[in-house]
Each structure stands twice: as structure tokens, then as C-alpha cells.
Amino acid sequence: MTIVYDDRGDEVASEVPVRRIRFTINGERKVAEVEPRLLLSHLIRRGLGLTGTHMGCDTTNCGACTVLVDGRAVKSCTMLAVQADGHEISTVEGLATASELHPLQEGFSDEHGLQCGFCTPGMMMAAKALLDSNPDPTEEEVRWALSGNLCRCTGYQNIVKSVLWAADKLRSQS
Amino acid sequence: MYPSRFRYEAPHSLDEAIALLRDGGDYAKVLAGGQSLVPLMKLRFASPELIVDINNLPGLGYHRADPDGTLRIGALCRHADLERSALLQATQPTMAGAAPLIADPIVRNRGTLVGSLCHADPQGDWASVMLALGGSVVAAGPGGRRTIPMADFVTGPFQNVLEPDEIAVEAVIPAAKGARSGGYLKLERRVGDFATVGVAVAMETSGETVTRAGIALTGVGGSTVAAAEAAGALVGGPLTAERIERAADLAAGAARPRTDHRGSAEYKRHIVRTFVVRILGRVDGTAERAA
Numbered sequence: 001m002t003i004v005y006d007d008r009g010d011e012v013a014s015e016v017p018v019r020r021i022r023f024t025i026n027g028e029r030k031v032a033e034v035e036p037r038l039l040l041s042h043l044i045r046r047g048l049g050l051t052g053t054h055m056g057c058d059t060t061n062c063g064a065c066t067v068l069v070d071g072r073a074v075k076s077c078t079m080l081a082v083q084a085d086g087h088e089i090s091t092v093e094g095l096a097t098a099s100e101l102h103p104l105q106e107g108f109s110d111e112h113g114l115q116c117g118f119c120t121p122g123m124m125m126a127a128k129a130l131l132d133s134n135p136d137p138t139e140e141e142v143r144w145a146l147s148g149n150l151c152r153c154t155g156y157q158n159i160v161k162s163v164l165w166a167a168d169k170l171r172s173q174s
Numbered sequence: 175m176y177p178s179r180f181r182y183e184a185p186h187s188l189d190e191a192i193a194l195l196r197d198g199g200d201y202a203k204v205l206a207g208g209q210s211l212v213p214l215m216k217l218r219f220a221s222p223e224l225i226v227d228i229n230n231l232p233g234l235g236y237h238r239a240d241p242d243g244t245l246r247i248g249a250l251c252r253h254a255d256l257e258r259s260a261l262l263q264a265t266q267p268t269m270a271g272a273a274p275l276i277a278d279p280i281v282r283n284r285g286t287l288v289g290s291l292c293h294a295d296p297q298g299d300w301a302s303v304m305l306a307l308g309g310s311v312v313a314a315g316p317g318g319r320r321t322i323p324m325a326d327f328v329t330g331p332f333q334n335v336l337e338p339d340e341i342a343v344e345a346v347i348p349a350a351k352g353a354r355s356g357g358y359l360k361l362e363r364r365v366g367d368f369a370t371v372g373v374a375v376a377m378e379t380s381g382e383t384v385t386r387a388g389i390a391l392t393g394v395g396g397s398t399v400a401a402a403e404a405a406g407a408l409v410g411g412p413l414t415a416e417r418i419e420r421a422a423d424l425a426a427g428a429a430r431p432r433t434d435h436r437g438s439a440e441y442k443r444h445i446v447r448t449f450v451v452r453i454l455g456r457v458d459g460t461a462e463r464a465a
Contacts, residue, residue, distance in 0.1 A: 017182070036180060037176055038176070039212075058175050058216070060281065063280055072283045072284075075280050078281075079284065080205075080208070080225075082184070083184075083208075083227065085184075144279065145279055148277075148278030148280035
């Protein structure tokens with residue numbers, strides 16, 4: 001895998017230190033050579049072409065870039081790609097199967113949990129981490145779990161409904 | 175945004191990590207949760223030449239109580255671990271109160287208590303909690319370990335007493351000599367914001383008598399404010415309404431808030447007073463009172 005870096009002129013290309021990392025993303029094993037300062041979000045978007053993970057604020061506030069690392073929700077703009085070495089990453093692209101949407105995706109569709117959709121991947125990944133550990137959350141618990149994710153459109157009402165919808169569906173499936 | 179270029183090492187032993195820091199000198203930084211350091215590096219407020227990532231060091235993710243009740247929190251114990259801790263819920267009301275109020279839930283999954291103490295943000299919540307509880311930080315360096323009281327650990331905004339080749343490996347809360355009570359309250363404009371005002375109260379009582387008290391304030395001074403006089407007003411007798419009022423007044427007096435976009439100095443001082451009364455009101459079982 002090749003990642004192209006900006007040529008800043010002041011930095012000599014041969015001095016770029018590169019490290020080899022191995023990780024799993026959405027169940028697929030990967031090897032990558034990354035510069036230590038590469039952020040996980042950039043590895044996902046630019047290196048792997050998985051642009052479902054959005055970069056919103058780039059300052060650890062908005063949560064649009066949320067992915068799961070070993071099942072825990074993490075803001076991928078605030079973790080170095082080299083730190084993914086040996087770990088499992090899940091992104092929004094890993095939710096659906098070839099034929100079926102994930103209940104969270106269905107829920108966001110059915111309950112109108114998105115307007116512009118920019119925050120949605122981060123919302124869904126944070127919600128996935130919640131439902132994996134707590135399959136029957138209260139509305140309050142959903143709001144608490146999503147309090148690190150910002151949405152500028154919806155006012156959150158329908159996002160919370162979407163997650164509760166998905167929780168219901170997942171419970172009825174199991 | 176991305177950080178300026180650095181060398182990255184992720185050692186598997188503490189000795190190795192210390193040796194790397196020794197080589198790196200002033201230009202090396204320890205990376206634990208990274209929830210403060212990585213943003214600072216992206217903004218280029220910090221441009222370390224060497225990053226020593228301690229996430230691969232074994233056995234630092236713990237928080238546990240010694241048989242005598244001393245609480246120990248390892249350098250890789252995440253805020254989220256503390257938030258979900260049954261041990262803290264049962265034995266550490268001030269810490270259990272603060273844990274869910276640190277940053278936001280996603281940041282809490284990676285950020286660490288020890289890292290946030292080292293970061294020494296004057297607005298940090300854990301520093302107040304540690305001060306109120308009389309806690310300390312254990313540092314490991316080439317010459318062994320030393321224990322630094324929290325009151326001496328921070329020397330200024332974003333500055334601590336660690337030598338360049340030392341790693342903070344543990345935070346320690348001493349055992350309570352009596353029954354522990356207290357709490358942490360934080361006023362924030364929205365989840366994840368720094369505290370407009372934060373108040374930590376930690377108390378120990380033997381029978382009816384308060385034997386030890388600590389009060390510390392977040393966000394109302396250039397650094398964490400230890401309100402020693404206010405805490406002193408609680409000690410030596412039972413927790414009465416008069417003592418609570420006196421402590422609340424003294425805590426508000428100890429605050430040095432500034433008027434800013436989060437509120438006026440007067441408002442913040444008022445909140446300090448209110449929070450002290452609220453925390454202590456819960457403790458002595460009386461209804462919440464307005465200040």
C-alpha cells in the first residue's frame with residue numbers, strides 16, 4: 001500500500017521514517033508501511049480508501065471519525081496509525097453485509113436519523129460500541145453514549161430513536 | 175492537520191522505555207492515551223522529536239486497592255475503566271463522581287488518569303480530585319522509583335516535576351482512616367468542554383467527627399486551587415449546616431476566577447459555593463440546598 005505525502009520542501013524524502021504495521025480492518029488482515037506521524041483516520045481514508053470515516057473537526061471534538069479499535073470507540077483523528085499495529089479496527093463499511101444493511105443503518109433510515117449525513121458514520125460506530133456491550137439501553141444511556149458525537153442538523157432526537165430502533169431489532173434477532 | 179515528524183518507539187519493558195527517554199532528553203515525550211498530546215502535536219504546540227509509546231508496556235492497566243485500602247491506578251488505566259469501576263463506586267465517591275465527567279465517552283476510552291495528571295492542564299479535573307484526596311504520583315526513572323505528592327507534582331501550566339527520563343507509572347490515593355465521603359461536581363457548557371467550574375470534596379469521618387477533609391477547585395484560577403482553609407473548617411467536629419456554610423464561603427473566597435466566555439468571575443465564585451454546599455449536603459443526608 002502506498003501513501004503519498006505532501007512535499008513540504010523542507011523535509012527530505014529519504015529522511016521519512018517508515019514503519020511496517022499489521023492490523024485487521026473490517027475482518028481483513030492488512031500490512032501497511034506508515035510514517036509514525038500518520039493519523040489513523042488518514043490511514044483509513046487515504047491508505048485504505050475507506051472514506052466512510054469522516055474527518056470533521058480534526059480536533060478531537062466532533063466524533064465524526066469514530067471507529068472501533070478492539071471493540072472500543074476511538075476518535076481516529078487522535079490516534080497514530082502506528083498504534084493500530086496488532087489491533088482490530090472496524091469502520092462503518094464493515095457494518096453492512098453484501099445483501100443486508102446492519103440494523104443500525106436500517107434504524108437511521110427508518111427513523112430519519114440523518115439529514116446531511118456527515119456525522120452519521122461516527123454516530124453509528126459509537127452506537128455499535130454501546131449496543132455490543134449493552135443490548136437494551138435506555139434513552140438516557142443512548143444519549144450518554146453519543147455525547148462525544150456532534151450533529152449540527154438533527155437535534156439528536158431522531159438519532160436517539162434510530163439507535164433504540166436498532167437495539168430493538170438486534171434483540172429480536174438474537 | 176498532522177504532527178511534525180518524530181521518531182517513534184513502542185518498547186515492551188519499562189527499563190527500555192526509560193533508556194529511550196534518557197537518549198531523547200528534553201525532546202522526548204511519553205505517549206499513553208494521547209488524547210491531549212496528539213491534539214497538541216497536530217496543532218504544533220508540541221513537536222517532540224521522539225515519542226515513546228508506553229501502550230505496549232505490560233501490567234500498567236490496573237486500578238486496585240491494597241489490603242489496607244490504598245488505591246493504586248496504573249499509567250494505562252483509562253478513564254472509562256474508572257467510570258465503570260465497581261471498586262470506585264463502593265469506596266471512592268470523589269473519584270467515582272469525577273470519572274464520568276472527564277471529556278466525552280469516546281475520549282475516555284483512550285485517555286488515562288496518570289497521563290492527564292502529567293499533562294498538567296490547569297483546567298484538568300483529575301488534579302483537583304487528587305489534591306482533595308491527598309494523592310501522589312509514582313515516577314520510575316533510571317535510579318528507581320520516587321513518590322511525589324500531588325501538591326508538589328505540578329509546577330505550572332502544562333509543567334510537572336518529572337525528569338526527562340522519568341515515567342509516571344502510578345497514581346496513589348492513601349487509605350482513608352475513617353469512612354470516606356465526598357464528590358465531584360462540574361459545570362460545563364456542553365459535554366467535552368473544560369470545566370466552567372469544578373469542585374472536588376473528599377472527607378473522612380470517624381463516628382460523627384470529620385477527621386480529614388480536602389477541597390480543590392477546577393477552572394477558577396491559573397492552576398488547580400487547593401482550598402485548604404475551607405477544608406480545615408470541616409475538620410474536628412460533626413458535619414453541621416454551619417460548618418458546611420463556612421467551608422462553602424471559604425472555598426468561594428479561595429477561588430480566583432476570571433471573567434471569560436464561560437461566565438463572569440462573580441458567577442463562577444457563586445457556583446463554587448453552591449457546589450460545596452451540594453456535595454456536602456448529599457453527604458450529611460440533608461436535602462439539596464440552594465446557596
